[in-house]
Amino acid sequence: MSVVSIVKLQNEDVEEAVRKAVSLTGGFETLAWEGATVLIKPNTVLPAKTGTGIVTDVRLVEAVTKLALEKNPGKVIIGEGSSVGYDFRETWDSMRCMEVAGVTEVAKRLGVAVVDLNRDEQVEVNVPDAFVMERFAIARTALEADVIICLPVIKTHIRTGITCGLKNMKGILPGNEKKRTHKLGLDQGIVDLNRVAKPTFTIVDGIVGVQGAWGSKAEAIDTVPMDVVFAGSDVVAVDAVCAAAAGFDVGEILHVQLAAEAGLGVCDLDLIQVRGERIKDVRRPFIPFLEAAKDLFGGATVIEKDSCTGCMGESVSTFIYLNKAGFQEKLPHLTFIMGTPEEIPPLKERPVVLGRCAKEYRDQGIFVPGCPPHGLKITDAVCQALEIDQDIVHRAITELHSFSADE
Ligand code: SF4
DSSP states (O other): OEEEEEEEOSTTOHHHHHHHHHHHTTOSTTSOOBTOEEEEEEOOOSSOOTTSSSSOOHHHHHHHHHHHHHTOBSEEEEEEOOOGGGOOTTSSSHHHHHHHTTHHHHHHHHTOEEEETTTSOEEEEEOTTOSSOSEEEEEHHHHHOSEEEEEOEEEEETTTEEESHHHHGGGGSOHHHHHHHHHHOHHHHHHHHHHHSOOSEEEEEEEEEEESSOOSSGGGOEEEEEEEEEEESOHHHHHHHHHHHTTOOGGGOHHHHHHHHTTSOOOOGGGEEEEESOHHHHOOOOOOHHHHHHHHHTTOEEEEESOOHHHHHHHHHHHHHHHHTTOGGGGGGOEEEEEOOSOOOOOSSOOEEETGGGGGGGGGSEEEOSSSOOHHHHHHHHHHHHTOOHHHHHHHHHHSOOOSTTO
16 A cells, blocks of 8 residues: 655644655655665746745755755755756756756755756666657666655646646656657656656645646736645655645546556555545645636637647747737637647638647648747737737736746
């Protein structure tokens, strides 16, 4: 039986909650620390500040790093590889994301290294029983780590329902491999990745999560305060418990189900011993991404196949802008094409074709190049397609409170 602990924060003391959560699962004692290289993998997938629910709370990163250092391992490294839309050398890359999230400062203070896993040396791995990724590259730091401590935060996700421990490991894939998981099957790709780099221990920031169709602008960030920490050595069990605590039916979270099927852990709640708080006492139902997006999309059509969160996420910004600018009534006339759809049905109106993946359809509408295409360029193309005054939309964008590192 797998064990997952749930601990409520008392007086906002994250370190105490982390220590208790780890201890309730039996502690770190069973891990082989002597001379070990320990990789601590937070979620700083975007340049967002701690406490926003988008990135792992830095207090949790600090508490876990201290706990690891107390075990006197050979080396402790904090590593992340930011997402496709935030992997631009010397601008918005992993190092900048970790800096904005406060991770760099913590690492410096505690004397541990910070590694950009997107720029790390890449090593090809073979996965004989793979669902979809039989061979792929991962960061050498992750492959060679003796102990991987995964520190996700609970968020809704457009494709996978939730993102938690299993999906957090995507940060060890270089950008091109991250994209490949979307093309080959994201849920299956996440499982194949975890077959070669499964976290040794997972400690979840359930302090503040994010629900709904969160995008790139502050108005879309809908936080869910839960004030809890989850922990366990079985990442599948931890994800199953977190999904249930976030109000999801674990049976509908495909990558968690597939991970259990692949023998990576247990997802049946009846086979998981929960210690500390009960799931029902901490449950805070999250609004699923797609449910929230329905309102935002306002009747627009999206024709897509295997598009990734790059195009999806950038297009969400456009919906936020148009809603803000008061053009909701135009949305039913909008069609997006993204990813690699096999065919395009006859369309009454000119579609907006997004991104490199969909470039074979570029002549069928207004094409916005890029990978991902820029949200503002998408918005301008949509204004053209819907014959909307671009200046009005630009004024609305200016009015929107910018969600940036400078806030
Ligand atoms: S073009 Fe869009 S869907 Fe294709 S990989 Fe890039 S961001 Fe993802």
